[in-house]
Amino acid sequence: MKILVIVRQTPDTEAKIQANSDGNGIKTDDIKWILNPFDEYAVEEAVQIKEKTGAEVVILTVGADRSVDALRQALAMGGDSGVHIKDESFADMDPYALGKVIGSKIKALGDIDLIFAGKKWIDEESSQVPIQVAEEIGIPQATLASKVEVDDASKTVKVTSVIEGGEEVRELKFPALITVEQGINEPRYASLPGIMKAKKKPCEEVGPDGINGDEIGISGEALGAAGSRISVNSIEIPTISRSLKVLDGRAEAVQASADLAKLLREEAKII
Amino acid sequence: MSEIWVLVDKAQDVVRNVTYEGLAAALKLKEKNGATVCAIYVGDNAGAIEADLGKYGAEKFYKVENPALSDFNPSLYATALSEVIKKHNPDIVIGGNTLKNQDYLPRVASRTSAGLSLDSIDVDINSSSALEIKKYKYSGKSIATIAFHDVKPMIATVRLNAFKPIEGSGSPEVIAESVELPADENYKVVETKIIPKERPELTEADKIVSGGRGMANGENFQIVYDLADSIGAGAGASRAAVDSGWVPYEMQVGQTGKVVSPNLYVAVGISGSVQHYAGMGSSKVIVAINKDPDAPIFQKCDYGICGDLFDILPALTDEIKKLG
Ligand SMILES: Cc1cc2nc3c(=O)[nH]c(=O)nc-3n(C[C@H](O)[C@H](O)[C@H](O)COP(=O)(O)OP(=O)(O)OC[C@H]3O[C@@H](n4cnc5c(N)ncnc54)[C@H](O)[C@@H]3O)c2cc1C
Numbered sequence A: 001m002k003i004l005v006i007v008r009q010t011p012d013t014e015a016k017i018q019a020n021s022d023g024n025g026i027k028t029d030d031i032k033w034i035l036n037p038f039d040e041y042a043v044e045e046a047v048q049i050k051e052k053t054g055a056e057v058v059i060l061t062v063g064a065d066r067s068v069d070a071l072r073q074a075l076a077m078g079g080d081s082g083v084h085i086k087d088e089s090f091a092d093m094d095p096y097a098l099g100k101v102i103g104s105k106i107k108a109l110g111d112i113d114l115i116f117a118g119k120k121w122i123d124e125e126s127s128q129v130p131i132q133v134a135e136e137i138g139i140p141q142a143t144l145a146s147k148v149e150v151d152d153a154s155k156t157v158k159v160t161s162v163i164e165g166g167e168e169v170r171e172l173k174f175p176a177l178i179t180v181e182q183g184i185n186e187p188r189y190a191s192l193p194g195i196m197k198a199k200k201k202p203c204e205e206v207g208p209d210g211i212n213g214d215e216i217g218i219s220g221e222a223l224g225a226a227g228s229r230i231s232v233n234s235i236e237i238p239t240i241s242r243s244l245k246v247l248d249g250r251a252e253a254v255q256a257s258a259d260l261a262k263l264l265r266e267e268a269k270i271i
Numbered sequence B: 001m002s003e004i005w006v007l008v009d010k011a012q013d014v015v016r017n018v019t020y021e022g023l024a025a026a027l028k029l030k031e032k033n034g035a036t037v038c039a040i041y042v043g044d045n046a047g048a049i050e051a052d053l054g055k056y057g058a059e060k061f062y063k064v065e066n067p068a069l070s071d072f073n074p075s076l077y078a079t080a081l082s083e084v085i086k087k088h089n090p091d092i093v094i095g096g097n098t099l100k101n102q103d104y105l106p107r108v109a110s111r112t113s114a115g116l117s118l119d120s121i122d123v124d125i126n127s128s129s130a131l132e133i134k135k136y137k138y139s140g141k142s143i144a145t146i147a148f149h150d151v152k153p154m155i156a157t158v159r160l161n162a163f164k165p166i167e168g169s170g171s172p173e174v175i176a177e178s179v180e181l182p183a184d185e186n187y188k189v190v191e192t193k194i195i196p197k198e199r200p201e202l203t204e205a206d207k208i209v210s211g212g213r214g215m216a217n218g219e220n221f222q223i224v225y226d227l228a229d230s231i232g233a234g235a236g237a238s239r240a241a242v243d244s245g246w247v248p249y250e251m252q253v254g255q256t257g258k259v260v261s262p263n264l265y266v267a268v269g270i271s272g273s274v275q276h277y278a279g280m281g282s283s284k285v286i287v288a289i290n291k292d293p294d295a296p297i298f299q300k301c302d303y304g305i306c307g308d309l310f311d312i313l314p315a316l317t318d319e320i321k322k323l324g
């Protein structure tokens, strides 16, 4: 069995976000980059299946040179090899274009049984790349998995997914794509030997030439801004302007509570 | 004449509010581009809902009914919607940011070569006559304005509670469309479990009371539920409370939990981390109860009480009940 995990690098959640001089992106100088936290669950799930079935796990990312760190982290967690699609022409792609590029590359790799992805990229919170990838390849998907049971013999996977108001169990034939919900597992920390080993694991680098070929069928127009359908015009950092009326209830809890109830009724008109 | 489509979301036999919120977004766009506002239902049975849709602004109502759509299969839903989009070429398609729409609209975008942006908090038509939306980016730390390129259709979902339904009168012209759906051998629904909820679903709730690490254990959440029930609110939690095993993950609000925007959010024993704020920062009124006067939440709230939550919460519930 062959499993592929798509991962993305993202600014640390603690990072202070400032608009860049063009106003359409963020200043990246002082940002610490991490593996998208949701993707850790995806990698962990794939590695657990590998430990049970001996499957091979390939990690794929699209992103700038620095993204290799996210790739190596996933390899240190147990991935076998990596594919890094990188080049300036891949910068600024929207989910539509990303879906085409990632989907095309996966088709070219061939013989993948399962694809895992995070539920969303915490940066954009778009949660649409994985589904666009599944559509591009023409395979079924189950999103927000809280449980995954693989049956290699019958080439099917049973997925319990979070749905509105409950959960649903779905059975998908290989090849299939699954996005995982937080809490499906406990992602492992990469061990020091794991990190050392990850540096030596094979990693294919794909530039625009690598992906231009007939083999993959992606042309220049499908890349970057040209292949995208939406773009970020501007970014504003909202200032928090709230009224900050804090009552002291340390000595007189009941009085403060009565005052708050009154404010909510009469001033905020909310209860 | 160009059209704006709004996806109809139904729970059992009632049209969900999010549909009317979508229609409100479409009416805002119509003011700029004069397009016809249309509702579109994709599913196994629409029922008699056209009057409700007309009341909230739909001038036309496309009905795509097919028994194969009784279970939700993202691929079949995408086929159905994509076929009618290709036939009628709407300029813009709006849907609520529900899990179902998130699960199949990316496929529709891919099939109809459309741009798609999820979870918009505002919509507009820009000077190039294209759709332009606003949405949170970088975990609620920034708001991005995203412009669609001039490729139709342009598809966007709107955050629940971000638009207020606009009531009017009208009755839409009903157009029934049929689509052929191939059997899908690759995807099968084995079991659907709807777990009855005692309180409103967080993403739709008008009010929410959440507890954090300050609750100290699971049993103590009872006083959070008491306050919630006294005002008809949903009940949420911080990740610290979820990770401690006090309450289930589905109650988690924040960057890696649910993103909510109620009219009232009460944070109890929650410090106000950036990650928690990312999930509730767009709430209209934020109330904090915390014993630490320096807790960051006090810099991000409208009202608050500095004090011990075990004294304040029961008292607050009482006082609210007294107000009637
Ligand atoms: C990648 C990532 C994603 C994350 N995602 C989320 C997320 O989705 N949601 C989320 O919530 N967090 C998330 N976090 C965790 C976040 O950083 C904080 O750790 C978490 O929000 C803290 O929860 P808390 O406020 O309940 O706990 P604490 O920060 O420990 O705060 C507890 C508060 O309770 C107060 N308190 C204690 N006892 C009492 C009392 N008796 N009366 C009144 N007040 C009292 C204390 O003064 C304190 O302010 C994430 C972190 C990371 C790194």
Ligand SMILES: Nc1ncnc2c1ncn2[C@@H]1O[C@H](COP(=O)(O)O)[C@@H](O)[C@H]1O
Pocket: A006, A007, A008, A036, A038, A039, A042, A060, A061, A062, A063, A095, A098, A102, A116, A117, A118, A119, A120, A121, A122, A124, A125, A126, A127, A128, A129, A130
């Ligand atoms: N550039 C990328 N390269 C590889 N995987 C990606 C990329 N962007 C998104 N993904 C995957 O898609 C998931 C959801 O991302 P998004 O749709 O952007 O919210 C992520 O958690 C990743 O698993």
